[in-house]
Structure formats: C-alpha cells, structure tokens
Amino acid sequence: MNSLAPRTLSSASDLAAAGLIAEDEAADVARVTARYAVAIPPAIHDLLRSSANAPALMRQFVPTSHELALAEGENDDPIGDHAHSPVKGIVHRYPDRALLLPTLTCAVYCRFCFRREDVGGAGVLTPAEMDAALDYIRATPAIWEVILTGGDPLILSARRIGEIIRALDDIAHVQVIRVHTRVPVAAPERIDAALIEALRSTGKAVYVAIHCNHAAELTPAMRAACGRLSDAGIPLLGQTVLLKGVNDTPEALEAVMRGLVAARVKPYYLHQLDYAPGTSQFRVPVEEGRALVKSLRGRVSGLAQPTYILDIPGGAGKVPLTGGYVSEENGSFAIEDPTGTVHSYPPAPSAETDDA
Numbered sequence: 001m002n003s004l005a006p007r008t009l010s011s012a013s014d015l016a017a018a019g020l021i022a023e024d025e026a027a028d029v030a031r032v033t034a035r036y037a038v039a040i041p042p043a044i045h046d047l048l049r050s051s052a053n054a055p056a057l058m059r060q061f062v063p064t065s066h067e068l069a070l071a072e073g074e075n076d077d078p079i080g081d082h083a084h085s086p087v088k089g090i091v092h093r094y095p096d097r098a099l100l101l102p103t104l105t106c107a108v109y110c111r112f113c114f115r116r117e118d119v120g121g122a123g124v125l126t127p128a129e130m131d132a133a134l135d136y137i138r139a140t141p142a143i144w145e146v147i148l149t150g151g152d153p154l155i156l157s158a159r160r161i162g163e164i165i166r167a168l169d170d171i172a173h174v175q176v177i178r179v180h181t182r183v184p185v186a187a188p189e190r191i192d193a194a195l196i197e198a199l200r201s202t203g204k205a206v207y208v209a210i211h212c213n214h215a216a217e218l219t220p221a222m223r224a225a226c227g228r229l230s231d232a233g234i235p236l237l238g239q240t241v242l243l244k245g246v247n248d249t250p251e252a253l254e255a256v257m258r259g260l261v262a263a264r265v266k267p268y269y270l271h272q273l274d275y276a277p278g279t280s281q282f283r284v285p286v287e288e289g290r291a292l293v294k295s296l297r298g299r300v301s302g303l304a305q306p307t308y309i310l311d312i313p314g315g316a317g318k319v320p321l322t323g324g325y326v327s328e329e330n331g332s333f334a335i336e337d338p339t340g341t342v343h344s345y346p347p348a349p350s351a352e353t354d355d356a
C-alpha cells in the first residue's frame with residue numbers, strides 16, 4: 001500500500017490512492033460512498049497498513065459493493081429508534097434511561113453500523129435543539145441515566161462536552177452519565193487532558209463504553225488512551241459487535257475480551273448484529289453466536305465475559321441471547337457446565353450423607 005500524509009480518507013478515490021481498494025473497484029465503491037458515510041482516520045489507516053490482522057480490520061472500515069445489496073429483514077431503522085424519539089436528539093425507550101445524541105458524526109464509519117442511515121454529514125444539534133433535548137430530560141424525572149451516543153460524542157470539542165456534562169450535572173434526577181464512543185480506537189489522541197477534565201466536570205458517575213471488535217484494535221495508543229481515562233477514575237466498559245470474518249471464532253473472541261480486560265475495560269455487551277441495510281456479509285447466526293459465547297465461558301474468567309445481547313428489531317428493547325445452562329423440571333434444575341456435562345441441582349442426597 002502507498003504511504004500517505006496523515007489525513008482522513010473519505011472518498012473512493014482516496015481509498016484507491018491509498019491502495020485500500022483496487023482501481024477497478026473505485027466506481028462501485030463510489031456508489032457506496034454516495035449513500036453511506038466513509039471515514040478512515042490516520043490511526044485506523046496506520047492499523048490497516050501495519051496489522052497482521054488487516055483483513056479483519058479492512059472488513060470493518062473499508063466499503064465494498066456488498067453494502068448496496070439489501071437482504072431480507074434489513075431496514076433503515078433496525079432497532080426502532082425513530083418511534084422512541086420524542087424530540088430531536090433524544091431516544092427514550094426505557095423509562096429510567098434516555099439516549100442523548102449531540103452529533104451524528106463519527107471519527108470512523110463502521111461498515112456494519114446500525115445507525116448507518118442516520119450517521120455522517122448531519123452535523124451537531126443546534127443550540128436550540130440541544131436546549132429542547134435537555135428540556136425533555138429535565139421534564140422527565142424518571143430518567144436516572146443519560147447515555148451520550150450518536151454518532152460519536154467524543155468527536156466534539158472538550159468545551160462542548162464539558163457544557164453537556166455540566167448541563168446534565170444540574171439535573172437532579174440524572175444520576176449516571178454514560179458515554180458511548182469508538183474514539184479511543186479511531187482517534188486515541190483525542191483522549192487528552194482537556195477532554196478528560198470535561199468528562200470529570202460533574203460529581204455524578206460517568207462511565208465510558210468503548211466500541212472495540214478485534215484484538216488488533218487494542219494498539220499501544222488505544223491502550224494508553226484507556227489508561228488515561230482509567231487513571232482519571234472513569235470506569236470503562238467494552239462493547240463488541242459479533243461480526244463474521246472479524247471475531248466469529250473462539251480464538252478471536254477470546255483475544256479481544258482478554259485484551260479489553262488487560263486494558264482496564266470490562267467487557268459489557270457482545271451485540272448480535274442489527275438488521276441495518278447492506279450488512280448481511282457480517283451476520284453471524286444466533287446459534288453460532290451462542291456456541292461462541294459458551295466457548296468463552298470455559299476459556300476465560302468471569303471478568304472477560306460479556307453479555308450476548310439482541311436489540312429486538314423494531315424497538316422492543318434488549319434481551320440476552322445466552323442462557324441454556326439451566327433447565328427446570330419438577331422443581332429441580334439441570335445445569336450444563338462449559339464442557340457440556342449436565343449436573344442436577346440441588347445435588348441428589350447420597351447414602352453416605354444421610355443423618356444417622
């Protein structure tokens with residue numbers, strides 16, 4: 001691949017010039033970039049050039065003509081955000097928590113994104129829209145947790161992030177602020193002292209949930225960014241999407257979960273891929289996902305176990321896809337261990353333990 005000055009690649013011609021797509025793919029890829037946002041920032045470009053796992057990374061970030069094919073079940077709003085959006089910039093699906101989307105811009109655009117029809121180009125909420133979104137949170141006392149997402153909230157300036165955090169700090173019923181981001185992977189240099197100070201400009205609990213799908217994303221710069229957040233006392237959670245050709249083997253899943261824990265990030269969710277348009281090339285069947293998650297149970301400690309989660313299409317909310325370890329019959333339980341051996345619980349009394 002050619003060497004490039006460090007800048008974000010966003011067009012088919014950029015990608016061809018960088019050697020990330022072939023010249024004869026450029027016309028098809030241009031049709032994709034006309035429909036969906038593309039951005040490959042320098043940190044991701046470096047990773048694509050240098051990583052031994054480049055195919056798993058290329059799949060996530062470099063557009064292909066597969067994205068133009070709509071598979072059965074795919075739709076523009078796969079988890080039903082729009083039906084739960086009372087005002088622009090708010091998604092309120094569960095009574096006690098609401099999403100606040102201050103921007104629809106990201107540092108990098110993932111080719112499987114569940115909000116791919118919305119992200120990119122739409123910019124940030126205007127001051128009036130942000131006021132209206134905050135007014136909705138102020139007027140809804142049931143909202144205990146606000147989740148900043150998007151887009152990626154950490155592409156905003158530290159000043160702007162600080163303003164949002166302090167506005168939430170002033171709302172008494174909001175007790176927890178969670179920030180969902182891919183910036184530690186895509187642009188780790190943004191996690192600087194000013195941004196961390198902005199995140200800490202509240203006495204309320206602030207969690208940062210980091211989107212990371214493959215162990216190769218855990219570069220020294222990414223781990224250092226996690227370290228800066230953690231050293232500042234900010235708890236870190238990991239979010240991973242189960243993706244065909246990226247992390248759909250026991251080894252790949254184990255590696256990313258171990259890598260996250262070692263970077264002080266607690267794996268939180270492993271997401272079943274949503275039915276966003278043009279993403280069928282990434283879909284792993286649920287039964288395979290369940291088997292992969294089961295294999296993790298026997299391989300890594302509880303600290304490295306995420307919850308395998310499905311956002312029910314249409315907006316009915318999240319449910320775990322795991323289970324299957326326990327079944328009940330006539331008041332006793334059959335428990336399956338990680339090797340597949342079934343044990344009854346409570347254990348059957350043995351003759352030796354009978355009271356004399």
Ligand code: SF4
Pocket residue numbers: 105106107108109110112113114115116119150151152181182211
């Ligand atoms: S960073 Fe998140 S919101 Fe942005 S493109 Fe990737 S998955 Fe979508």
